[in-house]
Amino acid sequence: MKLVIVGGVAGGASAAARARRLDEKAEIVLLERGPDVSFANCGLPYYLAGEITERSKLLVTPLERLRKRYRLDARPLSEVASLDLAAKEVVVRDLARGTEYRERFDKLILSPGAAPRLPGVPGQELPGVHTLRNLQDADHIMARLKAGARRALVMGGGFIGLEMAECLKHRGLAVTLVERNTQVLMALDPEIARPVADELASQGVEILTGRKVTAIRQRDDGPILVEMEDGDRRDADIVIMGIGVAPENDLARGAGLALGASGGIRVDAHMRTSHPDVYAVGDAVETPSVVTGNHAVVALGGPANRQGRVAASHAMGRADNLLDNRYRGSQGTAIVRVFGKTAGITGASERMLRRLNTPHLTATVHPAHHAGYYPGAEGMTLKVLFDPATGRLLGAQAVGGAGVDKRLDVLAMAIQGGMTVYDLEEAELCYAPPYGSAKDPVNMAGFVAAGLLRGDHPQITAADLKRRLDAGDPPPLLDVRTPAEHARGTVPGAVNIEVDALRERIAEARSLAGGGPLVVYCQVGMRGYLATRILLQHGIEARNLSGGYTSWTRA
Amino acid sequence: MKLVIVGGVAGGASAAARARRLDEKAEIVLLERGPDVSFANCGLPYYLAGEITERSKLLVTPLERLRKRYRLDARPLSEVASLDLAAKEVVVRDLARGTEYRERFDKLILSPGAAPRLPGVPGQELPGVHTLRNLQDADHIMARLKAGARRALVMGGGFIGLEMAECLKHRGLAVTLVERNTQVLMALDPEIARPVADELASQGVEILTGRKVTAIRQRDDGPILVEMEDGDRRDADIVIMGIGVAPENDLARGAGLALGASGGIRVDAHMRTSHPDVYAVGDAVETPSVVTGNHAVVALGGPANRQGRVAASHAMGRADNLLDNRYRGSQGTAIVRVFGKTAGITGASERMLRRLNTPHLTATVHPAHHAGYYPGAEGMTLKVLFDPATGRLLGAQAVGGAGVDKRLDVLAMAIQGGMTVYDLEEAELCYAPPYGSAKDPVNMAGFVAAGLLRGDHPQITAADLKRRLDAGDPPPLLDVRTPAEHARGTVPGAVNIEVDALRERIAEARSLAGGGPLVVYCQVGMRGYLATRILLQHGIEARNLSGGYTSWTRA
DSSP: OEEEEEOOSTHHHHHHHHHHHHOSSOEEEEEOSSSOSSBOGGGHHHHHHTSSOOGGGGBSSOHHHHHHHHOOEEESSEEEEEEETTTTEEEEEETTTTEEEEEEOSEEEEOOOEEEOOOOOTTTTSTTEEOOSSHHHHHHHHHHHHTTOOEEEEEOOSHHHHHHHHHHHHTTOEEEEEESSSSSOTTSOHHHHHHHHHHHHHTTOEEEESOOEEEEEEOTTSOEEEEETTSOEEEESEEEEOSOEEEOOHHHHHTTOOBOTTSSEEOOTTOBOSSTTEEEOGGGEEEEBTTTOOEEEOOOHHHHHHHHHHHHHHHTTOOSSTTSOOOOOBOOOEEEEETTEEEEEEEOOHHHHHHTTOOOEEEEEOOBSSOTTSTTOOBEEEEEEEOTTTOBEEEEEEEESTTHHHHHHHHHHHHHTTOBHHHHHTOOOOOSTTTOOSSOHHHHHHHHHHHHHTTSSOEEOHHHHHHHHHTTOOOOEEEOSOHHHHHTOOOTTOEEOOGGGTTTTHHHHHHHHOSSOEEEEOSSSHHHHHHHHHHHHTTOOEEEETTHHHHHHTO | OEEEEEOOSTHHHHHHHHHHHHOSSOEEEEEOSSSOSSBOGGGHHHHHHTSSOOGGGGBSSOHHHHHHHHOOEEESSEEEEEEETTTTEEEEEETTTTEEEEEEOSEEEEOOOEEEOOOOOTTTTSTTEEOOSSHHHHHHHHHHHHTTOOEEEEEOOSHHHHHHHHHHHHTTOEEEEEESSSSSOTTSOHHHHHHHHHHHHHTTOEEEESOOEEEEEEOTTSOEEEEETTSOEEEESEEEEOSOEEEOOHHHHHTTOOBOTTSSEEOOTTOBOSSTTEEEOGGGEEEEBTTTOOEEEOOOHHHHHHHHHHHHHHHTTOOSSTTSOOOOOBOOOEEEEETTEEEEEEEOOHHHHHHTTOOOEEEEEOOBSSOTTSTTOOBEEEEEEEOTTTOBEEEEEEEESTTHHHHHHHHHHHHHTTOBHHHHHTOOOOOSTTTOOSSOHHHHHHHHHHHHHTTSSOEEOHHHHHHHHHTTOOOOEEEOSOHHHHHTOOOTTOEEOOGGGTTTTHHHHHHHHOSSOEEEEOSSSHHHHHHHHHHHHTTOOEEEETTHHHHHHTO
8 A cells, every 4th residue: 555645734644654554564755845744734824923032933843853763755845736537646756856756646635735826916026025824935934024014004803813913013123014804813703803903903903904905015115015906005014915725736636636616626425536545635625614504614623633543544545334434524723813812613504594595593792701790800701603493503702812722612612513502501611700600691592592493582673773773774772771871871862760770661662662673782692581571561562672782882 | 271380490490481481471389498589509519619608609699580581480489299190280288387388280390309318228317417418418428528427438439429529629639539449430431530630649648449338437526437348437516418319200100100221210202201291300310321222311401491391391382283382302522620620421431331231442643732832732531432333323431631521512412413523523613723723622533533444444452452461471562652651651562662663663663563553652642553563464463552561550
């Protein structure tokens, strides 16, 4: 058995180690275009920020160890130029010697990764204008930073763009972030991304959303000039292009392997391509969403590593049975830290469900990450999306401080298990004051969602309320917070009756409601829930504003 | 509808709020023996430690709010003396006035809680010898501490005992902890509890396990003298008895309601007792384990709160349908912080599975809580228990620093969903360097467990290895760590062949193995896994020591 693996990072390295564990006698050739195999690409922004101080820490498994421990024929600076599937050979360029040779395989695993997308604007190739994919890119950026860069412009407000904006600000640069869309973090719904943008702004990062870079020029006097469509411009000493990645599908395309509509290589649950002896893994393949079934390229480290295991297992002849591990699809679980905030997602976003016309409901809560009476409780916003018919969880997003990652992971597991919002109600999670609450945020989201499905708790989302106000069709609005809270800011046109006085003043509420349903809100939705229950039982139609005034301020 | 609730903490308070949300017109009477309703009993140790500085923070929902917001007829200092189920009345003692009266009910919810067990030794009633159940107990302890207590003795090494040991040490007292069993935290398996005991010892708490207190005396000269069975004795200015709790079942027993073998009140999935109009919730009831089906009293805040909701929903006439929430059983998810360590459990322990003769396998890993290349990674030990036939997860335990609570919660969700170790392999959890790894500890536990089930990776547990050594029947032992690691400490009798040299020295390994299987180990099990694979494929029977030398040192 001779296994050839193209690409020595994440998926490729995992596949190689797995293959060796399963077969001591196999010949395993690991071909990597760059000088480094098995490096930690997710660590690059933290290395540039100075949080990871030693470059060598990013070399997860040094070449020597791969060779000695796993007996891999690991060849860096070896670029695969083409595949000859008829002959079962790959054509390799030895980048050090400038020679070319052919390497036979019995099984082939492609792990070429994804390349940073370029904006396609004049000047994108200038020195000082960078993408960030590997250690060499990081070296170039580091050199520019050390040469005294003071102003940075980051194109793209996705995960990498935000990590780089934080990193550069952390190093003391003035940072401008330009994003074409109307929000940062397009993977997240707008109200979840909003607090992240606010955090960036509060740290002094200039955020320009809905703006398009049209040209990058080198000024004679030193700085780079970045021009935008609306005529606005910024000087920068360094520009980072982080507008996304595209699957490296050239080899696959050249060899006639099937590609998906996304441009990713098509694979089955064993990560086999359209050729039975060729597998593909990682950022270059498209996989189905476990929630929607929609195929997409998911460029994430966790899936890449697991796909590498799956491909190697199958390539090494593991029987096609239930015990065999197979790739079940991607959830798109992703997380980002931006200064003091954490934001993330698992499963489908509301934007994605809308695009696919998938029926869904949402529940949003704003709980503390642990018992409020224990010092240090940090706030979070947790949103779950679920099927209106069955309550099955379709996605979850969260933003806040400590404990956001925990709730997303719990909900990721629930989605994987096909669980429902009724299951969230009954989840039995760790409770001691430093860790959680007797009613965990996950339970709270379940209570609200299940209450909605049971009809106990009709609601209106902040987005829907905003649409009605924008359309000049405001519903009657009742603010059930205290007069002091009401005075600090409220939805325009709302009448204030504190929840504790609502029963005495029910006649006022009834006359306020008039014909249409009354929209009720408090700060986060809890008192609004009780108020809604009181109103409904007094025969007054009412909808609770989901997530309360807190959600409103983000709509 | 008139609902009477006995007990105003956790389950009782949750039931009252839920009942009001469902029914505005119901008369709801909340009877609480103590002066406080809805207080945070889980916060008491942190209040005593001074972490929670204001006593008022422990009053989760003040009496006035319960009355105003929820229109509850909330009556503190109202002890229910007996139940008259034939008349559907409770007999109430007004503790303030010393009077007694009867209160009629349509539905009754019992939430009496559990009382601290007493050791049954002379002197347990002395001043300065305390239990900790409510704010009044905390007040007494606080008074004693403020009066200048310098030496404390804590009886019982369970969750409360350890929290109190930490609390008292935190306040500067010399602390001795006495536990009858051979380990602290009997809810956990010994190797998971061990690092907690080590942490206590390293913080200067004296731990006496396998020791029994036989008498407590007041010395004439001031301190309390605690005597142990073996003649050992300690002076203390304060003694805390934290040896567990017993369900308060007197009312139920007196009224002829069915009790379980555990002494807890018997209830169905709607929390109904043997009387159709009487419900019981919280620490006084027994519930089935979702894993083993075994009935037990589970004295935890999360279940109590959810049970209160379930009981109130049913009592308020919620239809008995699929959307109706019901209590599905307890997982026993519990966590404790002891100085810098966190330890916890969800599902069944190995001790419990052994006692019930439930077939099970275990997998133990010792990963870092996030990417090792990102600064601040803290170690943890994660153990999963699973069904040998199906791989279904039966339980999980963890101990370590940051991130322990997250993995336990993820695994709690997996157990609730009936998921398997194959599912853990494929879990897609949040990965960015500050939060996790591309292969999360949960994935790692899945890899090891599934590898075991697939036969890739035979193992021996540290406990089994120890039994063989203790029995004078040592297997041949191979330490595949580096010579430097080997020199720092190893299992007696082991031969050292570094994994990277194993292939060259395979003949040595073969002759070492002799007839029986070779037991292989490294530091945490990863290199041992590869070595096991190498040996097996060279026809040498081998078992990897689960969790490696790290697990061995705890056995």
